[in-house]
Amino acid sequence: MQGPGEFVSGQVRSVREKVDQLAGTVAAEAQQVSAVRSQVGEYIREQRNAARVSLRELARTAGVSNPYLSQVERGLRKPSAEILAAIARGLKISAESLYEQAGMLDRRAGNPDTVAAIRSDEHLSERHRAVLLELYETYVREHAATGGTAAADAPSTTQDHPAGAPPAPHPSKESA
């Protein structure tokens, strides 16, 4: 039979254990959140450096303030989807890629073979398939020639299309 003192100290110990446990969970989550911020920030800086663009220039083309972009890159702030989309536009990359880095969007498991996917894609005409495949091969070669470094993203290397590639109209869209 426990005495009252023993019972109380048992309860205190039990509460302490629970608090410790919750504190651990909270700390772990905070760490995770901070890591995700740094991840998208690091990624943005990488892409920016690869494109040889200054922080100010990217902020200008993205339409965000340069101090804020600096804070985002350093993981001090967590940008909204809207800001991420703007930064993606400035970087000329897809917004989805930044959403993924930010943990907002899961990377969809796709067919690991891009060539096979394009070849068997029934949404495309034969000619368009050929154009896409040629462009793809060109990009892969460029990527390989630069040792897989992101230097392939420098502006001077991304504006060219292979000869024979018919330009496509930009689909009109956009609603705020």
Added chain:
Amino acid sequence: MQGPGEFVSGQVRSVREKVDQLAGTVAAEAQQVSAVRSQVGEYIREQRNAARVSLRELARTAGVSNPYLSQVERGLRKPSAEILAAIARGLKISAESLYEQAGMLDRRAGNPDTVAAIRSDEHLSERHRAVLLELYETYVREHAATGGTAAADAPSTTQDHPAGAPPAPHPSKESA
């Protein structure tokens, strides 16, 4: 020859016209933003009603406050991606569907497998991925518009605007 009074009143009228024009633009944008808020809010309410779930119950399972959920449904607040993901979980629907309704994410045309293959292809830089996706989507739209005939290869131009990027936020004044 104009008199000074006529010149001034002409200037005033010109300024008024410009102000009216800008006010119209601002109002139109505000309307658009408000419409998108209502759109995702309406969509959430529709899904909630379809699931026969009360606002409080959904707020509980989603882990958001019920007044806030109410405001979101009525278009009074613009929820973050995190909140949208939580609501999607509560509704047992995909977060992407809510992102789309919120205008954060554009639905990609074409075969999802091809899109996923390009997006996850590590032989490509992020910029090249964006270019290929843009071109792919353009071709898919052309293919669909012409009923899939091989004559669908009219000249067109790609622009540096990835399909995944919603419009830019309001441009900020450069701080430097």
Added chain:
DNA sequence: CAGGGGTGCTAGCTCTTGCAAGCGCAGCAG
């Protein structure tokens, strides 16, 4: 040297998001 241009960052501020506390209404049971 001073001045100009570039770079990225600090600090203070305003506005928006998301919350807690609580409201008013309806329906039901005792």
Added chain:
DNA sequence: CTGCTGCGCTTGCAAGAGCTAGCACCCCTG
């Protein structure tokens, strides 16, 4: 009737997003 539970909504607030004004540093030119 009162008290309880459910419903969705109002209000005020704290925290954080994103901005502006400006700083510190670097390099170059006259």
